[in-house]
Amino acid sequence: MNSPYLSVRNLCVSFPAISGGFRAIDDISFDLARGEILALVGESGSGKSMTSLSIMKLLPAVAQMSGRIEIEGQDISAFGRRQMEDVRGARIGMIFQEPMTSLNPVLTIARQMTEGLVRHNGVSMREALATASTWLEDVGIPEPARVLAQYPHQLSGGMRQRIMIAAALALRPGILIADEPTTALDVTVQSQVLDLLVDLKARSGSGILLITHDIGVVAETADRVAVMRGGRILEIGTVDEVLRSPKHDYTKALLASHLTVDKGLKQRAFELEEARP
Amino acid sequence: MLFLISKRVLVAFATVLVVIVLSGLLIHVVPGDPVTAMMAQSVSATPEVMAEMRARLGLDLPVWQQVMLYLTHVLQGDLGTTIRGNEPVLRLLMQRVPNTFALAVSGLGLALAIGIPLGFLAAVNRGRMVDTVVMFIAVLGVSIPAFWLGLIMIQVFALKLHWLPVAGSNWRNILLPALTLGLTYCALVARMTRSALVDVLEEDYIRTARAKGLREHEVLLVHALRPALISIVTVVGLVFAYLLGGQVIVENVFSWNGIGRLAVQAMLERDYPMIQGFIVVFATSVVIVSMLIDILYSFLDPRMRQK
Amino acid sequence: MSISTEISLRRRGLPLGVLLGLGLAIFIIAAALLSNYLAPFDPTRMAAGPRLAAPSSAHWFGTDEFGRDLFSRVLVGGRLSLGIGIFAVVSGLVIGGLMGLIAAFSGRAVEAVLLRLIDVLYSFPDTLIALALVAFLGPGIENATLAIAISLVPFYARVTYGLAAAERAKPYIEAARLAGIRTGRLVRVHVMPNIGQSLIVMGTLGFSSAILSAAGLSFLGLGVQPPSPEWGAILASGRNYINKAPWILIFPGVAICVTVLSFNLIGDSLRDLVDPRRKGRP
Numbered sequence: 001m002n003s004p005y006l007s008v009r010n011l012c013v014s015f016p017a018i019s020g021g022f023r024a025i026d027d028i029s030f031d032l033a034r035g036e037i038l039a040l041v042g043e044s045g046s047g048k049s050m051t052s053l054s055i056m057k058l059l060p061a062v063a064q065m066s067g068r069i070e071i072e073g074q075d076i077s078a079f080g081r082r083q084m085e086d087v088r089g090a091r092i093g094m095i096f097q098e099p100m101t102s103l104n105p106v107l108t109i110a111r112q113m114t115e116g117l118v119r120h121n122g123v124s125m126r127e128a129l130a131t132a133s134t135w136l137e138d139v140g141i142p143e144p145a146r147v148l149a150q151y152p153h154q155l156s157g158g159m160r161q162r163i164m165i166a167a168a169l170a171l172r173p174g175i176l177i178a179d180e181p182t183t184a185l186d187v188t189v190q191s192q193v194l195d196l197l198v199d200l201k202a203r204s205g206s207g208i209l210l211i212t213h214d215i216g217v218v219a220e221t222a223d224r225v226a227v228m229r230g231g232r233i234l235e236i237g238t239v240d241e242v243l244r245s246p247k248h249d250y251t252k253a254l255l256a257s258h259l260t261v262d263k264g265l266k267q268r269a270f271e272l273e274e275a276r277p
Numbered sequence: 278m279l280f281l282i283s284k285r286v287l288v289a290f291a292t293v294l295v296v297i298v299l300s301g302l303l304i305h306v307v308p309g310d311p312v313t314a315m316m317a318q319s320v321s322a323t324p325e326v327m328a329e330m331r332a333r334l335g336l337d338l339p340v341w342q343q344v345m346l347y348l349t350h351v352l353q354g355d356l357g358t359t360i361r362g363n364e365p366v367l368r369l370l371m372q373r374v375p376n377t378f379a380l381a382v383s384g385l386g387l388a389l390a391i392g393i394p395l396g397f398l399a400a401v402n403r404g405r406m407v408d409t410v411v412m413f414i415a416v417l418g419v420s421i422p423a424f425w426l427g428l429i430m431i432q433v434f435a436l437k438l439h440w441l442p443v444a445g446s447n448w449r450n451i452l453l454p455a456l457t458l459g460l461t462y463c464a465l466v467a468r469m470t471r472s473a474l475v476d477v478l479e480e481d482y483i484r485t486a487r488a489k490g491l492r493e494h495e496v497l498l499v500h501a502l503r504p505a506l507i508s509i510v511t512v513v514g515l516v517f518a519y520l521l522g523g524q525v526i527v528e529n530v531f532s533w534n535g536i537g538r539l540a541v542q543a544m545l546e547r548d549y550p551m552i553q554g555f556i557v558v559f560a561t562s563v564v565i566v567s568m569l570i571d572i573l574y575s576f577l578d579p580r581m582r583q584k
Numbered sequence: 585m586s587i588s589t590e591i592s593l594r595r596r597g598l599p600l601g602v603l604l605g606l607g608l609a610i611f612i613i614a615a616a617l618l619s620n621y622l623a624p625f626d627p628t629r630m631a632a633g634p635r636l637a638a639p640s641s642a643h644w645f646g647t648d649e650f651g652r653d654l655f656s657r658v659l660v661g662g663r664l665s666l667g668i669g670i671f672a673v674v675s676g677l678v679i680g681g682l683m684g685l686i687a688a689f690s691g692r693a694v695e696a697v698l699l700r701l702i703d704v705l706y707s708f709p710d711t712l713i714a715l716a717l718v719a720f721l722g723p724g725i726e727n728a729t730l731a732i733a734i735s736l737v738p739f740y741a742r743v744t745y746g747l748a749a750a751e752r753a754k755p756y757i758e759a760a761r762l763a764g765i766r767t768g769r770l771v772r773v774h775v776m777p778n779i780g781q782s783l784i785v786m787g788t789l790g791f792s793s794a795i796l797s798a799a800g801l802s803f804l805g806l807g808v809q810p811p812s813p814e815w816g817a818i819l820a821s822g823r824n825y826i827n828k829a830p831w832i833l834i835f836p837g838v839a840i841c842v843t844v845l846s847f848n849l850i851g852d853s854l855r856d857l858v859d860p861r862r863k864g865r866p
Contacts, residue, residue, distance in 0.1 A: 058487060058488060084490075085493070088487065088488055089491070090490055094488040096481060096485060101481040101482065104486070105504065107500070115489070115495070119491055119492065119495070151580070164485070167489070171489070292704050292707075295700075295701065304720065306720040306721055307722070311720075409600075416601075416848050420841050421841050422800060422816075422841075422844075424803055425819060425837040425840065428826065428833055429833070429837070431826065521709070522708070522709025522711055523711070526711075526803065526804060544718075545806070549719075552720070563707065563708065567707070
């Protein structure tokens with residue numbers, strides 16, 4: 001049993017300036033070990049994205065955070081800016097929802113892939129490019145050399161997301177936070193990217209904190225799942241446990257809505273089938 | 278790309294045409310007879326001379342014909358002759374264009390050199406004291422008339438401290454007027470820089486850069502400043518136009534021998550052909566510079582480079 | 585990140601800029617309106633005191649080369665500037681606004697032509713347009729005011745067009761059109777109230793521009809004619825006495841700065857609150 005790479009205890013995030021003081025995250029705790037995928041599932045506004053930003057300390061300055069966050073046993077909650085700059089990327093990686101806007105439009109892919117490597121690993125540009133090139137191949141991008149010389153707007157959303165994943169994993173962080181990585185992608189590309197994540201997880205040994213609102217994704221991809229609502233974790237356990245025997249009404253509702261869609265689609269297909277002479 | 282450039286050129290040319298037409302029309306704005314007004318101070322103002330001038334300017338013709346006449350003349354390079362010495366307007370203006378441009382470019386350079394760092398400072402420290410102070414200075418700057426600043430500069434630097442010479446148009450004398458223009462328009466540049474940077478800093482890719490653990494100075498200087506500068510380029514043309522406009526009066530204050538000074542003299546002397554010529558030359562300069570800046574922008578922004 | 589920006593705006597309360605600007609503006613407007621009562625001397629009266637006298641208790645701002653009291657001149661000059669400014673802005677707003685509305689609500693052809701024209705003029709600094717017009721109209725306060733008013737038209741036309749075009753795209757306008765409401769009534773009753781707020785903001789900013797243009801024109805001798813004490817005109821005459829009597833240079837200049845500053849502060853702060861694109865962004 002691995003000891004957890006990431007350990008979050010009693011995390012609270014509030015915004016005192018909003019009238020009444022708004023608690024975005026209300027006392028949540030969870031662990032994430034290397035090599036496992038923990039999904040954080042909930043609706044928008046449940047606080048799941050804010051959780052990932054809190055771990056990375058990328059919250060706006062007005063937010064107040066309390067609680068304990070440990071990376072490999074080391075408490076980072078009191079880390080200042082410079083220390084967090086060392087943690088981000090190298091120990092915790094993060095990829096975001098919008099591949100269209102998450103890459104800098106005026107810098108080449110090469111630049112955006114190598115800057116992290118040069119910064120954290122102190123390698124030369126040539127070495128970094130070689131590493132980047134290999135990683136691009138690993139994520140299934142043909143002709144890495146050509147892509148490296150291009151700019152983000154010349155590539156599709158799916159390719160950009162793969163590049164983001166490659167750039168993040170190339171730094172070999174212990175865990176990768178993936179905030180709704182497939183939500184903005186076409187349905188066909190979604191499953192490809194998810195498969196890619198699972199595959200890379202196995203190869204690199206990183207843990208993945210997968211933020212999503214889609215319980216179908218959870219069922220397909222995750223090992224463990226935490227259900228979030230209103231800034232709280234309602235239940236947490238293995239995917240099997242939670243999805244087969246949900247304890248909370250909310251979890252049941254989430255599951256039901258997904259199955260309804262599924263069932264509904266199957267029903268229509270059947271009807272269409274019947275309609276044909 | 279070639280298509281884009283030729284489109285720009287066409288638009289520029291059309292703009293200049295519109296300005297020429299408007300300039301040609303202006304002579305009809307004069308209350309009463311323009312020729313009488315023009316020659317009021319001239320010694321050689323005989324009725325024959327005045328009639329000849331009227332004919333030359335096409336003032337006896339219906340308005341639209343007169344404007345067409347003016348347009349065809351200008352397109353052939355003939356901007357008329359001055360009332361003063363009967364010299365060709367175009368030649369007199371072109372002699373002074375280098376002076377005006379030298380001052381304008383220096384002024385713009387200073388405005389950018391001072392304004393961009395100030396705007397950067399304000400944007401990066403948004404909401405804090407530095408931001409408020411810088412932005413207040415900027416509003417103050419925008420509220421100060423350039424010519425008044427020029428007078429103060431002369432008073433302080435040239436007369437009281439005897440550091441720099443007062444008048445003249447060579448390289449030693451450019452500092453004070455350029456500084457005047459630079460300080461006046463750096464406020465505008467600072468505001469625009471801050472605005473552009475604030476927009477950029479809210480973009481998702483800045484968050485990505487930070488999430489990679491890049492040092493903050495790299496995030497600001499590489500990921501934020503570069504796209505911001507590119508969008509500032511689009512505004513530089515506007516700043517240049519305003520600067521050139523303010524320069525017309527500033528040239529007067531410093532007796533800088535440029536087209537602005539010439540134009541103001543012409544205005545006081547009611548030398549209409551000269552004023553019209555100035556308008557055309559001024560507009561053409563602004564249009565050409567704007568067009569060049571637009572083209573430059575197309576090269577700087579990778580998203581525009583293809584196609 | 586919408587939460588953070590919302591907080592920043594609230595935390596600052598009513599922007600300091602508005603308070604400062606409003607305070608200054610009220611002070612200036614009051615001084616200008618009451619100038620005839622507040623001025624200790626007739627601004628055109630020569631030898632009211634010794635020539636080129638430094639500021640003293642008798643003459644707060646000193647005297648000029650003709651012995652005229654500078655304080656009185658600056659005070660009355662304020663009334664002149666504000667008068668020119670108001671007239672120019674109101675005229676410019678009406679004419680320019682009309683143009684903008686016509687451009688937005690007429691057919692495509694009219695819109696295209698008008699918009700091109702407005703854009704061409706908009707790209708040139710308004711002071712220069714005013715200067716060119718005055719050069720042909722002839723000097724004097726009326727011509728200068730007219731010229732400044734016309735120079736503001738492209739600005740107001742473009743702004744109004746932008747606002748109107750944005751409104752035009754909104755569903756409620758579409759609904760009203762489908763209900764059969766004619767364009768004239770549509771504009772008057774539905775569009776105008778919604779863009780009115782923004783136009784007022786633009787009014788203040790145009791005002792600052794107008795005052796700067798007026799000062800520039802008078803400085804060159806093409807605007808308000810002596811002996812009228814417009815601030816720019818005072819600066820022009822003071823120019824010859826920079827060394828001997830720097831106060832002639834300082835006080836009118838400061839008056840211009842403070843006046844323009846106050847309206848810029850008000851306009852800026854209002855614009856931040858009204859401009860939908862920048863809403864919630866300090």
